[in-house]
Amino acid sequence: MIATRIARTVHVAAVAAAFAGALASAAAADDNVAGKGDKGRLDGIRGRQAVIKVSGEGRSTTAPDMAILQLSVVKDAKTAREALDANNKAMEDVLAALKQSGIAERDLQTSGFSIMPQYNYPQNNDGGNRPPELVGYQVVNGVSVRVRDLTKLGEVLDKSVTLGVNQGGGIEFTNDKPDAVITEARKAAVADAINKARVLAEAAGVSLGRLIELAEQPDRPEPIPVARSMAKEFAADAVPVATGENAYNVTVNVTFAIEQ
Known part of the structure; x- marks a missing residue:
């Protein structure tokens, strides 16, 4: 009976010593970070990278066919x-x-x-x-x-x-095959996004880093009617029709890293 109590006492003492050692290690780590000042704190949260996120819009027009x-x-x-x-x-x-x-x-x-x-x-x-x-x-x-x-x-x-x-x-x-005009709209959208990101970086006093992500909004661009003068002539007894032109809009989302 006495031996059992002694064993329990030794076990509790060992757990208490281990817990005290863990607390001492944590306190030493905190002192180490505090000793480094603000730089130490920044190093602690640097796992989250600073980025610039922008959206770019591009438009290209063509006559319908x-x-x-x-x-x-x-x-x-x-x-x-x-x-x-x-x-x-x-x-x-x-x-x-x-x-x-x-x-x-x-x-x-x-x-x-x-x-x-x-x-x-x-x-x-x-x-x-x-x-x-x-x-x-x-x-x-x-x-x-x-x-x-x-x-x-x-x-x-x-x-x-x-x-x-x-x-x-x-x-x-x-348009039967609008791929070429949509390609032009995509190029314009990416150029618009890059320009926006550069302006934001300059205003913030940082340098624009590498491209992290580039994505186009999933909806396929559909033609939007744009008024213009009618360039086609029709017979006098036919229904008059104005064809106008179509505009294709593309939106992209771009993420850049920030170099500090």
């Missing part, structure tokens, strides 16, 4: 069969005319189709509920058209309406 039209044929009739037959005939004429105008098969794509009942809602003057009356059906057939020769755009619109297109209004000017 393609238009995408959204056209629809809408027909109403007493029965769904009659409405569909009338719509089919009109759309067949429209598609034939588009092909005759030089639109390739690959540039014609059905973009929507619907058959909808049409109701008449009688006025209720006696306070009772009167059910709606079915009066007919409406068929809508939409087509997406890529026009690659913009000199024919007005003619295509005019013929389409003449042959049965009676709903639409969607038109988008774009």
Whole structure:
């Protein structure tokens, strides 16, 4: 029994001595850092590198070389069969005319189709509920058209309406292969970011270090319409169209190290 108590006492004393030694080592380390002054403190946090982070924007413009039209044929009739037959005939004429105008098969794509009942809602003057009356059906057939020769755009619109297109209004000017103009926008964005970083470094009294990170924002640049004078001439009986130009914007995020 006495031997057990002695063993426990020796164990506790050993733990206490080890703990005291750890405290002494920590205090000595603190004294060592304090003896170095501010430089010692800076060395302690130098694992976090000082950097400059900036965003750069670049823009490049070009004339569009393609238009995408959204056209629809809408027909109403007493029965769904009659409405569909009338719509089919009109759309067949429209598609034939588009092909005759030089639109390739690959540039014609059905973009929507619907058959909808049409109701008449009688006025209720006696306070009772009167059910709606079915009066007919409406068929809508939409087509997406890529026009690659913009000199024919007005003619295509005019013929389409003449042959049965009676709903639409969607038109988008774009570029078939915008890679070259997007490359120019990227170069401008990086140059803008570098210039911003240099200005910030100069204002802060430091030197710009190595490039740490360069990333483009993930969204693919899409054309933004920019107004300009129309450079194309159209036939007198065609729909007048102004093509303008497209701008492609690119944004990059850049991180530079700071050399002190």
